[in-house]
Amino acid sequence: MAYVSVKGGERAISNAHQWLDEARRGDCGVGEIGVDQIREQLALAVDRVMMEGSCYDRDLAAMAIKQARGDVTEAIFLLRAYRTTLARFGASEPIETQKMDVLRRVSAAFKDIPGGQILGPTFDYTHRLIDFDETEAAKAPLAEDSIDRVIPTIGHVLGHESLLEPAPPEDENTAEPYDLTREPMAFPATRDQRLQALARGDEGFLLSLAYASQRGWGNTHPLCGEIRLGEVAVELVPEELGFAIEVGEITVTECQMISNFEGSADRPPQFTRGYGLSFGHNERKAMSMAIVDRALRHAEVGETPAHAVQDEEFVLYHSDNVEASGFVQHLKLPHYVDFQAELQFVRRLRKEWFAARENPSTIAEAAE
Amino acid sequence: MNQSDPLVAGQNRPANALAAARQRAHALIAKSHPATVQACFARMGDLPQTSPLRPTEIGLIMVRGRVGGDGQRFNLGELPVARAAVRIDGGAVGVGYVAGRDHDHAEMAALADAMIQSDNWREQLEDVVLAPLAAELAIRKTTNARKAAATKVDFFTMVRTRAEK
Structure with a gap:
């Protein structure tokens, strides 16, 4: 009730x-x-x-x-x-992160990645000490020359050797990607459905799952192939125009995690990928998402699922913090009728329990 | 590089030059701050008479990404967009779609889209609105690219060597 x-x-x-x-x-x-x-x-x-x-x-x-x-x-x-108060005008063309105007891009795996290691505005390498002497913000130094206009992605760098698995191509049978805002969660989940749920998912939940997975409650031993932060154009094809126009730019963080795969009967050994993408600047989220995405792909690489992070129903049913918060916090709302019912039930059980203690034979008789 | 290479800009560019010019105008206005666009139009003096075709409105578009950056599409999250449509004297119809919830911004995009289709207005729009917006956008992009370049590092791995005895 x-x-x-x-x-x-x-x-x-x-x-x-x-x-x-x-x-x-x-x-x-x-x-x-x-x-x-x-x-x-x-x-x-x-x-x-x-x-x-x-x-x-x-x-x-x-x-x-x-x-x-x-x-x-x-x-x-x-x-x-x-x-929920707004109408849907349509869906964008897929954003092209390869063409991102990069603000930050690092690879922990490839020291000499083409385009270079670009730290951008990062907390990395700060001392994480509170500055009690808050002075006016410093100005970002400007280099003489710009970075390259297009920074190749890790897929482009390693892809040609097939050392890195290619990204999954579009499934010709599905006209449109799964949309959780229109369709209910269903299992087994497709990768597009999983990524949408993870993108909306609670950062803390995904962070803990990713952490658990790294520590042994999972099977992910990833390296950070690439993280990039920057601005990408959002293109839309309005019906009235029939051609794509840019409606603006958004900042996104993208993470490509790579894990080695020792090969199977069907697939040669190669690096497999986990993918994370987030609005804005949020590396913790993008990295956690990529690790969890890879963990959920266990079936594709013949891993035996044994941990929570590999269980898509567990992960996807519990990653949304609006739902989770609602269900936990609804317990604060009046449950007086439930409690009345439970009170009566517990009172009856107690009465029976004490009666049975005083006279054990009644229980035995009742059982016969 | 061939046409299907995602690194080639303007994959979706239509063959005809007018559509390409319209795409450029849309991009410049959408990527510029509404106040900046407003200031440019204010310098224009005369503007064409307009009649609205439908009420300006706000809605959402679903922003899509690709798995791994270049694979299968997936839905990332939504983006509020304002849209407008106007007709100007001479009959050209302009459509505007801009990220955000600013009606004026969308109406300026629609106005520019109509003006660029009109021989009477195209040149003036380019000189007074589009060229300055392009210049400002280029400065913003270059400044970021130079800030980024200033944070470019060369990590090196320590090589252990034993000194000759």
Whole structure:
């Protein structure tokens, strides 16, 4: 039995929400934070909310973070709710990450990767110490020359030798990629379905699964083939035009994890790939996604699934934090009728238990 | 490089030059900040008379990626888009689609799309709006590419050598 609706409490609820508004504002002696300040200065929180909220809109994500008092999961819920209010105009052409205007690109596997190792704006190699002496932000130094306009991907670098498995081609039988916003989760899941679910999935959940997988509760021993961050154009073919136009640019983080595969009867030994892609700058998410994507491909490479990360029903049914948060937190809502029923049940059990203790024969007789 | 190589820019470019010019105008306006586009149009003086064809509206498009960057398509997440359509004097119809929720931005994209199809307006649009936007975009891109270049490293692996005795 689920919870049942209750009536009453309107005044208390309204007062609680007014207090929430006041508490959200905090000390009025401190200046109110602007949505633009959140958008510009808490950009990585904005990026996470956009990805898991599945809606690329920096201003809306910043507004959601403000209204959720910085509770990222609550902000994601607000954005997901907003997106249901809009009509779908169509789907973009696939973004071309090979043509990304790169801001950062590193490979932990190939030291001399063509295009070079470009650190970009990164926390890597910082000392992770709080700077108590907050001075004005430094200006990014400018090199004399630009980086190459197009930085080849790891697929291009290694692909020609077949050392690295090629990306799976388009399935001719499926007209459109699986869309979780239109179709319910179904199993066995296809890779496009899995990647959409992982992209929307909770960063913390995927991070822990990826970590567990690396530590032995999985079968992934990956190297980071490539991480790239940058801007890509989004192209759409409007019906009215019949040709593709760019409707804007988005920032994305892409991760290619590579794991060695020792070969099988059908496939020669080669490196296999796990893929991660996220809106905004979020390497933790993209890397975790890539590791989990690879772990879920166990059947393709003949691995025996033995761990949670390899169980697609476990992973995909529990990766969405709007659903997870809703189901856990609904327990706060009135369950008075359930509790009444359970109370009666436990009281009866206790009565029977004590009766049986006082007179063991009644139980034996009842059993006969 | 052949036509199917994804590294060749403009794979989706249609054969005809007008469509290519329209694509360029769409890209420049969509990638520029609405206030910047507005400032360019403000310098134009006269603008064509317009009549709206349908109400400007906001919707979503599903952004797609490819598995591994170049494989099978998958749905990544959605992007709010504003769209507009206008007709200008002389009959040219312009359509605008821009990421975001800014009606004016979409209407300026639609206006530019109509103007570029009109012999009366094409040249002026190029000089006063498109060329400055292209220049600004190029500066933004180059600045980022130079910042990135300043963070380019050469990792080296230590080679253990034993000194000759």
